Amino acid sequence: MKIVIIGGTGLIGSKTVAILRQGGHEVIAASPKSGINTITGEGLQAALAGAQVVVDLANSPSFEDKAVLEFFETSGRNLAAAEVAAGVGHHVALSIVGIERSPDNGYFRAKVAQEKLIEGAGIPYTVIRSTQFLEFLGGIAASSVDGDVVKLSPGLFQPIAADDVAAIVADVAVAAPRNGIVEIAGPERAPFDEIIARYLKAVGDPRKVVRDPDALYFGGRVEEHSLVPLGEARLGQIGLDEWLRRAKSGA
Template sequence: MKILVIGGTGLIGSKVVARLRAQGHDVTAASPSTGVNTQTGEGLDAAMTGVDTVVDVANSPSFAADDVMRFFTTAGRNIAAAEKKAGVSHHVALSIVGTDRKPGNAYFAAKDAQEHLIRESGVPYTIVRATQFLEFTGGIANEAGTGATIVVSTGGIQPISSEDVADAVAEAAMGEPRQGFTEIAGPEAFPMDELVRRYLRATGDPREVKGDPKAPYFGGVIGPDSLLPGPGAHLGKVGLEAWLASQSGVHAKS
């Protein structure tokens, strides 16, 4: 199978590319650095020549509300147009658990808009909705502040490792279009403040964590279940302690 991975040089994309190549597929990693730009459309038509499946795991370089909405909607339209020209038979996109619950977060709103474009494109598709990555726990902590005490939401979170995400996306790419979404999550759920507290302790960060149900999560207040998967979600293998043991403090200040 010939597969194009958009965002194929990033954290998830590079892992997906490696997995698909290991299974014997003809895989191209596409990104602006390889001459494929989803914002301008540059290189898309050429990259999709003869492609059976397109996997989109690209992410916006800016999380500002206008920027992130523009990134995902522009990319969505350009990718769909190129797929139709090339006769692509399967589009696989990585999205987020909770997009349809609209928790008041600009990033979630942009991903919801991206999903809408995918559903309306006419190209057979599979959407893989993942919970927050374990690798982004440091980012959650830093968004909450850099003082001696940070305030973090008590909303539920069930973080997943990038390795488990890559496994699920690669599996979806090798399968048939679902014409819907599948949810993936880590094996353990926590209140978000507990997750951040354990992460800081493990990485030697002295900040104290105070839990508050009204604390914003990247601009929006979340409920106990806003970011948790629904029944039937596929659970990854890598738990928090195993992931922390593998990090050696690398993400302590990420």
């Protein structure tokens, strides 16, 4: 099977490419550096020729509200047009759990727009909505610093390891289209502030985590269930402790 991975050199993309190639599939790791650009359209038609599946893992270089919306809308339209022309039979996209429940978050609004484009494109599809990645815990903590403390909501949090995300993306890519959403999350669910506090302690960061119900997450308020699946979800296998162990050992 020929599979094109848009964003194939990124964190999830590079892992997904490796898994699918090990499975014997012909995989193109598409990125602007490889001459395949979903914003300009450069190289798209050639890359998608003969492809059965396209996996969209592209991410905006800017998180500014207007820029990120323009990125996902432009990229989505160009990709859909190229897929229709190439006769692609399955479009897979990675999105985020809870995006419709946090309207104050500009990035989440842009992902909602991306999903609507996918649903209306007429191409069989599967949207994978993931919780936040364990690899981003340090960045999340850094974005929540207030003076010498880290302020975080007690809303529930269920982060997932990138290795688990890639394994599920690869599995979905070779399965039949769902024409709907699959939600995925890590194996552990706990208050946001508690997970970040565990992470900071494990990496030797002395900053104190303060529980603040009014703390914002990238501009959006976090309610109890804003960032976790509300129904059935496919769970990864790597919890925080195991992920930390692997990170320290370089596994």
